[in-house]
Amino acid sequence: MSAMPSLPVLGEQNFRQLQQLMQDASGIHLSSNKRSLVAGRLLKRLRHFDLDSYDDYLNRLTHPQYARERRLVVDLLTTNETYFFREFAHFEFLGQWLKGRGGPLRLWSAACSSGEEPYSLAMTAAEHTRGNEWSILASDLSLSMLSLAEQGIYDIAQARYFPDGWLHRHCLCGVEDMEGRMRVQGWLRAKVQLREINVVQPLPESIGQFDVIFLRNLLIYFDSEQKQRIVRNLSEKLRPGGLLFIGHAESIHGFNLPLRPVRPSVFERL
Template identity: 45%
Template sequence: MRFVEDPVISISPITPEEFERFRRLLQEHAGIALLPEKRVMVASRLAKRLNFYGLDNYGAYFRLATDPEHPDEFQILVNALTTNETYFFREPSHFEFLRDKMLPAWPTQPLRIWSAACSSGEEAYSLAMVLADKGRNRAWEVLGSDLSTRVLEVARAGIYPLDRIEQLERRLMEKYCLKGVRSQAGHFRVNAELRERVKFEQINLTQPLPGHLGKFDAIFLRNVLIYFDPDTKKRVVENLLPALQPHGYFVVSHSESLHSVTQRLQTVVPSIYRLS
């Protein structure tokens, strides 16, 4: 096997059978259902890995990435095929609900919130900004988790391009972020004080949760269920509910609903539920 740095070989187009292997693998490992029209996307995202190993077909790369001798490559494959589109204060009404409804009514114990598919961390840090700004010096904790190790590295660094801040108030930007200069111009970084209060961890939501997680007062699972089939949606939600405190909040995106997924959550407002 040879390693190359530049594209010097011709890669055969991905076949329907090869795409089906990747599709089935991602479904079994992460619960994500890839539609047939994603075949071009899969081929494009994996082409660099084929070039890296000097492979000319996707079947050979599938065999390599699923070989137990290459566990790191399997994670790279998962990283490449998972979608990670996000930005600060996406769907702002959820953060307004946290600020105006949840926080004023919360008891005095430490508040724990889980951003259960945090991607590169923007949602987790948005939650942290609300808690730090309006939490009245109360103890709080935010956990961000994702399946992709690549986006978790970005989240831990807390460095983002300035085009991610369209919904971020200037006041919060100035209070909790530092603008980059010279080589970091066009970027900003979440300040160290806030980064220290947000933890990130790799968690597969389709599998039993790690026992150390404990209970959370609110779980944000937004823009994730749309990628799952009905059975996987139910399995993921049932996996997460034991980690939710009694009467805790469960938040999904405005394009998602839990009405056919579980009967254990009651609607507070559209897309925001509470454990009964």
């Protein structure tokens, strides 16, 4: 029997090249303990090009005609698991905060991935606000994730996280070749504006001010100085009394910011 072919190895030098690529493209620092994860996610790209080593792949990325492939690398290395109503306590608190409020209200999902978070925000706003004067900005660094969010189509298994009755009020369930899938109602999708924004860079003035900003499970990628700069920039986009939500596993303790804690991982703009 022939031996199984060995997998290519992502060496230290190649990993440093990828760290620099990610730093330049997104401001994200890949820690050394992510090397095996990075190797696994990029292995499919080596196979796509029929390459034997990460060195060959990285040499290819240096050529101008592979600018799109470099962008794909950033997508592959920044995409994380997401699902509707993740960290449900946040949405419960937001619903209470929104209850009975009139508009206009603006909410921002600042790392929206494939759209589950902003559509969860949209459903929460639809259920709890008075009237229909609210809107949501959903932004991400990844164009491929924004494309998925625009479609608004998801596996029906995600409905298990929905509060009772929300699936039928806010989504269409697929039939025939779409069986097992669901799609967010068109009027809700229309309330969500999708936009490519890198929160590491200066924020566009045109995005305006917000009443609520979700910045969850993104700060873990950055060092303390970058975290403080990102949160400061976003807090400047919050109206006084507005809310900032970060991930439960994240912390902004010790940052000198115009925010006060109101719940675990929830802060009010002073």
